[in-house]
Amino acid sequence: MSGSQSQESDGKSATRRVLACFDGSSLGERALPHAVAVASALAAPLTLLRVLECPANQHAPADPMQWEIRRREAHEYMGQLAGRCDAESARVDAEVIEGRAAEEICRWSAERDVDLTVVTTHGASGHSPWPLAGTARKLLDRAPGSFLVVPSTVPPSDGAARYRRVLVPLDGSPQAETALPTAERIAAAQQSELIVVHVVPLPELTQIGPLEAEDVELSDRLRRRNERVARAYLDRLRGQLASEPTRVRVILLQGGDVAGRLAALVEREQIDLVVLSAHGRSGRLHMPCGGVTADLIARSAVPVLVVRSRAARSMRRIVPDHEPSAVRLPEHAAS
Secondary structure (H helix, E strand, O other), X not given: OOXXXXXXXXXXOXXXXXXXXXXXXXXHHHXXXXXXXXXXXXXXXXXXXXXXXXXXXXXXXOOHHHHHHHHHHHHHHHHHXXXXXXXXXXXXXXXXXXXXXXXXXXXXXXXXXXXXXXXXXXXXXXXXXXXXXXXXXXXXXXXXXXXXXXXXXXXXXXXXXXXXXXXXXXXXXXXXXXXXXXXXXXXXXXXXXXXXXXXXXXXXXXXXXXXXXXXXXXXXXXXXXXXXXXXXXXXXXXXXXXXXXXXXXXXXEEOOOHHHHHHHHHHHOXXXXXXXXXOOOOOOOOOOOOHHHHHHHHHOOOOEEEEOOHHHHOOOOOOOOOXXXXXXXXXXXXX
């Protein structure tokens, strides 16, 4: 039995529905190939959703005729998007709803037991120095299920996305390992290489003035111990995953800026998809995601699939659209 199979049943249970959100922009459409690929890999029905929003500070459209024209155009547009999905993902439908985008998407998701929400980092508002546009940030904060963030800078493509290499960062905690079943299913369906990575934390010693020789020796012993335990952990995982019809590779990195090391690894190894748990060892389930996950979302140039456990999902709630987001992302995207 693999390490992932020993965890809670989140990742093992059938994915009930994948929801991909669009706002009519070309940047937003870049989520479509990834939504199709992931829904197909997870054998889940895919819904394409667009929310028609009223103008700012209005609860209803000023011109009913213009609003009806917009509604018809939106339905036609969503029908065209659905028509672009590959035949292998036959269970695709499209819907148009009305209201405030983030609030209505979260409500729709909660009512229909959506397991995975797909959105681009930026849409109709265009690129910005911020890692996530307003609606994407609110959805990451409030959407009840897992979340696939597609950078709006990824090249547009036709058909389903192809993932040659799927990266799974683990910190050694059972919570982090809940991302493994989802990553395994996607890698198996896409015949991808599954790369499991662990960043060894650097030991921290209270330092007031220069370290003494015994302090340096203690720090070095802790570093060697952490590396030894991490190697044994990755070797065990590799052995347990070997029974799966997927190529598995493990990578051990030395600590420092964990998200920075992971982002550099994504570029160096030409990773196509990152799959990780929303929370790791810190276990702060009241937060939408942990610090490393939030930081990696902000830095990654490839899609990041954030897996939320059942316990974490139970803490998501529908809140008014005007309420500030709790997601703590860096103020500007990394260069």
